[in-house]
Amino acid sequence: MSIPGFALLDTWQLVTLAAAVGWASGIRLYAVLFIVGGLGYLDVVELPAGLAALAHPWVLAASGFMFAVEFFADKIPGVDTLWDTVHTFIRIPAGAALAASVFGDSSAAAALAAAILGGSLAAGSHFAKAGSRAVINTSPEPFSNWAASFGEELAVGTVLWLAFTHPIAALTVIVALTAFAIWLIPKVWRFVRALLARVTGASARHDGAPRRGADV
Numbered sequence: 001m002s003i004p005g006f007a008l009l010d011t012w013q014l015v016t017l018a019a020a021v022g023w024a025s026g027i028r029l030y031a032v033l034f035i036v037g038g039l040g041y042l043d044v045v046e047l048p049a050g051l052a053a054l055a056h057p058w059v060l061a062a063s064g065f066m067f068a069v070e071f072f073a074d075k076i077p078g079v080d081t082l083w084d085t086v087h088t089f090i091r092i093p094a095g096a097a098l099a100a101s102v103f104g105d106s107s108a109a110a111a112l113a114a115a116i117l118g119g120s121l122a123a124g125s126h127f128a129k130a131g132s133r134a135v136i137n138t139s140p141e142p143f144s145n146w147a148a149s150f151g152e153e154l155a156v157g158t159v160l161w162l163a164f165t166h167p168i169a170a171l172t173v174i175v176a177l178t179a180f181a182i183w184l185i186p187k188v189w190r191f192v193r194a195l196l197a198r199v200t201g202a203s204a205r206h207d208g209a210p211r212r213g214a215d216v
Contacts, residue, residue, distance in 0.1 A: 012167060013167050014048065014102050014103060014106075015114075015171075016163050016167035016168075016170050016171050017048070017102050017163050017164075017167075018098075018099040018100075018102040018103065018114040018117060018118055019099070019117060019118070019121060019163075019170075019171060019174050020159050020160055020162075020163035020170055020174065021036065021095065021098040021099055021102065021118065021160075021163075022095040022096070022098065022099040022117060022118025022119065022120075022121040022122050023095075023121040023122065023124075023125050023159060023174050023177065023178070024125070024156045024159055024160055025091050025094050025095035025098055025118070025122045025125075026091050026092065026095055026121065026122035026123065026124065026125030026126035026127075026129065027091075027125050027126065027129050027152050027155070027156055028067075028070065028152065028153060028156045029070075029087065029090065029091045029094050029095070030063050030066040030067040030069075030070050031067050031070070031153065031156055031157075032098065032156065032160065033054055033059070033063035033066075033067075033098075034060065034063040034064050034067045035157070035160055036051060036054050036160065037051075037054030037055045037056075037059055037060050037063060038055075038060060039164070040052065040054060040055030041055040041057070041060060045164055048101070048102050048103070048104060048105065049104050049105050050100070050101030050102060050103070050104025050105065051098070051101050051102060051104075070083070071153075074149045074152075075142075075145065075146055075149050076145075077136075077137045077142055077145045078137060080133050080137070080145065080149070081130070081133060081134050081137055084126070084129065084130035084133060084134075085130070087126070088126065088130070091122055091126045092119055092122045092123045092126060093119065094122070095118045095119055095121065095122025095123075096115040096116070096118045096119030096122065097115070097118075098118060099114040099115055099117055099118020099119070099121075100112070100114050100115035100118065102114055121174065121178060124178055124181045124182065124185075125177070125178075125181060127181070127185055128180070128181035128184050128185055128188070129152060131184070131185060131188030131189060131192065132148065132184065132188055133145070133148060134188070134192055135188055135191055135192065136148055138195065155177070158173070159173060159174060159177075
């Protein structure tokens with residue numbers, strides 16, 4: 001049974017969907033692939049032609065497997081930062097590609113504009129997530145890491161749900177989250193840079209300190 005109003009997507013809804021999949025891909029790419037593909041497979045929504053491949057059983061199996069791997073990897077302090085680092089080269093182009101695929105049946109200009117939008121939103125959400133998780137990992141306890149991870153999954157699910165049911169609300173939320181990321185990223189970067197400076201400075205002082213019994 002399809003969601004009312006989404007049997008056929010109008011341009012406004014397509015823009016919302018492109019923005020949503022772009023933003024969410026920067027945080028949980030495989031969740032986006034699995035959720036959107038699953039909704040199409042179950043005929044809950046009629047996916048744009050460019051996203052129809054996500055509903056193929058083989059694609060669902062692959063995205064579901066990677067979704068499960070990412071779910072657990074993201075809960076382990078340190079592993080999550082390594083995972084985020086590697087996925088810097090995956091999430092951003094994937095977000096751009098998914099957003100462009102929303103407009104796969106439209107003009108090349110529309111698809112290119114969607115790719116720019118999706119890639120930019122994916123980059124913003126990815127760097128905000130990766131940076132904030134690196135800061136959280138400076139705490140020795142794992143609970144803040146778990147809370148952040150579950151919060152990110154809730155945010156992704158909420159944005160995708162709003163994109164399919166309440167497009168204006170979805171765009172409002174994405175704009176607010178993007179503004180928050182713009183505010184957050186410089187602060188996180190300054191914190192990480194200061195932390196690295198302290199670590200490298202301490203290491204240099206340790207290496208340069210005279211050892212006991214050595215000639216001074």
